[in-house]
Amino acid sequence: MQLIKDKQVINNTWTYLSNDAELKDGDITVSTSRWLQDKAELLNHKGKVGVRITPESSIDEIVNDLPHIELIELDFPDFADGRLFSHAWLLRNRYQYQGEIRATGNYMSGQVFYLSRVGVNAFSVEKNEDVPAALTALNDFTVKYQ
Numbered sequence: 001m002q003l004i005k006d007k008q009v010i011n012n013t014w015t016y017l018s019n020d021a022e023l024k025d026g027d028i029t030v031s032t033s034r035w036l037q038d039k040a041e042l043l044n045h046k047g048k049v050g051v052r053i054t055p056e057s058s059i060d061e062i063v064n065d066l067p068h069i070e071l072i073e074l075d076f077p078d079f080a081d082g083r084l085f086s087h088a089w090l091l092r093n094r095y096q097y098q099g100e101i102r103a104t105g106n107y108m109s110g111q112v113f114y115l116s117r118v119g120v121n122a123f124s125v126e127k128n129e130d131v132p133a134a135l136t137a138l139n140d141f142t143v144k145y146q
Contacts, residue, residue, distance in 0.1 A: 004134055005100065005122040012124065014071060016052060029073050032057045035065070043068060050100075055083035059090055066097050074120065076105035085118050092119030112137035 003012045014027045019034050023041065029050035035042060042049050050071025051062060062069065072091060074084040084103075091097040102122035103115050112123060112134050123134050 001124075002131055003102070003122060003124045004131060005102075009131055014048075014050060016073070027071075029071060032062060035069075036061060039065065052104075053084070053087055055081045055087075057087070059087055059095070063095055066091075066095060066099075069099060071100045071102060072097065073102050073104050073124075076103060076107040078106055085115065088115065088120050089118040109134050109137045 001012045002009050004010075014029055015024075016029045017023065017034075019031055023038075023045065025046040027048040027050070028045070029052045030038070030042065031052050032054075035049075035051045048070045049068070050073055051069050052073040052075050053059070054075050054077065074088060076084055088101050091101060097119075100122050101120045102124055103112075103120050104124040107115065107123075109130070115123070125131055125134055
């Protein structure tokens with residue numbers, strides 16, 4: 001599956017592991033609760049480790065671990081829930097997170113530009129044919145009011 005990272009189309013090398021899935025080698029993302037529960041094991045994982053955040057997640061629980069987390073996935077269950085926009089802004093601006101912040105789930109292409117403005121630099125798309133629309137949306141506006 002393809003994704004957009006830093007305005008470039010690349011192949012996704014990451015796999016999300018559910019809370020009950022067995023750990024496997026390679027680049028993986030896990031839920032915040034799994035990160036907190038299995039942190040010692042995940043820190044010794046063979047591959048990169050990321051954390052998937054939902055709107056209900058508390059960033060404060062993982063803020064001290066950010067240097068060990070290479071990817072933050074913002075999992076949008078519904079395009080009308082804007083809390084993940086705030087999480088992205090906090091990660092980039094308050095906590096100075098330098099890693100990849102990726103939008104995944106049910107966000108709309110019309111939100112891509114605004115997500116990039118708050119710090120999201122990667123976008124997972126449902127279908128490869130949606131990639132051109134998302135790329136175009138990154139350049140929707142040339143003037144920024146904030």
